[in-house]
């Protein structure tokens with residue numbers, strides 16, 4: 432039997448209401464040392480409130496918070512924020528402008544001068560900023576300031592790092608670079624990281640585990656691969672990409688559509704279902720004198736549509752079709768350049784192993 436490790440951070444059944452409105456409901460999760468968990472969800476879903484309760488700047492109405500197996504907060508007992516050994520990094524990371532980089536990083540450190548200096552140098556070497564040790568923040572670029580903020584947050588060796596949209600102030604290219612570097616440093620330090628973001632790309636890139644939040648609750652939790660490939664409802668698919676939705680009615684655990692039959696296991700006869708497909712899983716085929724490709728088990732039956740518009744997006748092309756059978760619009764993406772003229776008739780098929788069938792109206 433593998434030894435059961437104690438989670439570094441464990442929150443159980445956290446709840447918080449404002450003026451009678453529940454904004455965090457029954458949120459539970461645990462994060463192991465060196466693990467990054469992303470709280471991912473739309474604006475206002477309660478991510479920051481969850482983080483603030485863990486940091487100790489906000490009190491939960493109920494639920495518990497443990498760090499390394501020790502209780503740090505429930506409704507009767509509360510360790511103050513400054514004694515929780517929890518590091519914080521927010522979008523507005525504001526370094527102290529009148530302090531040098533070294534003084535900023537040393538700010539929250541205990542211990543003698545030599546010990547402090549050693550830790551500052553260790554971290555500045557790690558984030559590759561030793562050359563700026565005596566600079567002031569306004570001499571640094573946005574990315575460099577962000578790295579100083581990371582060094583400052585990590586200096587007191589926090590057991591848990593809480594990060595709230597920490598990269599959203601950086602421009603795109605810089606952001607990718609800083610994210611990767613930050614991740615390396617965090618992993619080396621072994622802190623448990625809980626990162627809040629509303630950007631699926633950021634969560635996919637950074638997380639060992641994603642907790643998808645909606646309306647104050649965690650609706651799905653798992654490795655990025657699992658969340659992306661086994662979403663629990665339509666909204667979970669839509670959170671990561673554009674979607675196409677085809678409706679059908681179930682008969683004998685199957686639903687018949689213009690694209691052929693789809694399995695609808697567990698759905699009763701007469702139930703309405705939604706077949707959800709990402710644009711990259713629609714396949715486009717040419718019209719051969721009014722006919723599309725032959726039906727196959729993998730792709731089902733082709734349905735004909737007329738190109739409405741086609742746009743080049745950089746590494747792929749997005750083509751929108753108006754379907755002959757019901758006038759609905761479906762979107763397909765194709766790698767590289769594929770820009771058929773509006774008005775052209777083409778055929779679409781759907782990969783059976785890449786679509787999701789949900790009861791209609793869920794999510």
Ligand SMILES: Nc1ncnc2c1ncn2[C@@H]1O[C@H](COP(=O)(O)OP(=O)(O)OP(=O)(O)O)[C@@H](O)[C@H]1O
Pocket residue numbers: 449454472473474475476477478479480481629
């Ligand atoms: N102190 C407060 N008093 C009243 N309502 C609050 C307070 N703090 C947050 N809320 C409300 O609680 C809800 C959740 O807010 P929270 O900041 O946790 O969401 P979020 O998911 O982090 O969103 P965002 O990404 O926009 O920051 C929001 O509707 C917000 O208006």
